Amino acid sequence: MADPVQRLSIPLPLTLTLPDGSDVIIDHLTDAQMTEMYAMIKDAAQHGEGYGMDEYLNEEGFRSEVGSGEKLAVMRRDTGELIAGVGNSIGHTCRTQVVVEAFLVVKRSERGRKLGYLVLHLSILLARDFGYVGLLLNMVRNNTVMQKLSDYFGFTRVGELPVSCLLPSGQLEGGLLYYLDVSKMGALKNLIQQKDGKYVFVIPG
Numbered sequence: 001m002a003d004p005v006q007r008l009s010i011p012l013p014l015t016l017t018l019p020d021g022s023d024v025i026i027d028h029l030t031d032a033q034m035t036e037m038y039a040m041i042k043d044a045a046q047h048g049e050g051y052g053m054d055e056y057l058n059e060e061g062f063r064s065e066v067g068s069g070e071k072l073a074v075m076r077r078d079t080g081e082l083i084a085g086v087g088n089s090i091g092h093t094c095r096t097q098v099v100v101e102a103f104l105v106v107k108r109s110e111r112g113r114k115l116g117y118l119v120l121h122l123s124i125l126l127a128r129d130f131g132y133v134g135l136l137l138n139m140v141r142n143n144t145v146m147q148k149l150s151d152y153f154g155f156t157r158v159g160e161l162p163v164s165c166l167l168p169s170g171q172l173e174g175g176l177l178y179y180l181d182v183s184k185m186g187a188l189k190n191l192i193q194q195k196d197g198k199y200v201f202v203i204p205g
Contacts, residue, residue: 012072015198040085140165147176
């Protein structure tokens with residue numbers, strides 16, 4: 001079981017410079033931002049991007065699944081707008097209490113800025129720093145971006161679901177399961193680095 005008082009290995013709130021030169025602030029996700037994160041997930045689902053139309057029927061269902069875990073917000077530094085959300089929680093896919101499932105979303109208007117790398121990196125840090133054994137990703141089969149990110153961070157594909165969710169077209173789509181043993185993450189890619197007195201997010205290559 002994870003120790004709830006164990007501290008995250010990065011200071012919060014954290015001002016971080018992205019590869020495109022813009023700054024974001026990373027901090028604990030507030031209750032109001034939970035509602036915003038849910039809205040971003042519903043928007044992604046309506047465009048067939050990463051979530052199914054039937055993933056969460058209402059915000060109450062989303063909160064019941066994600067609300068008890070560790071959560072982070074990624075906000076624009078200039079406006080404070082939430083542009084990405086990170087949640088790790090004991091999910092329904094895995095029944096053990098030592099493996100958490102990641103719930104990640106990036107606002108559609110912010111795509112293409114390496115935020116996918118950032119939210120998955122933060123999810124891994126949360127899982128490791130709070131003492132969990134593993135991190136599970138349960139993704140829609142057509143989410144090729146998340147598959148690429150999973151490979152980058154060393155996840156192993158451990159299974160698939162013939163039917164996982166409903167797409168906007170009415171088609172049923174399958175799902176893929178990826179797993180990472182975060183208890184052996186001594187060699188975790190160090191993507192959040194300090195340079196010239198500030199924190200920067202560095203994507204090699």
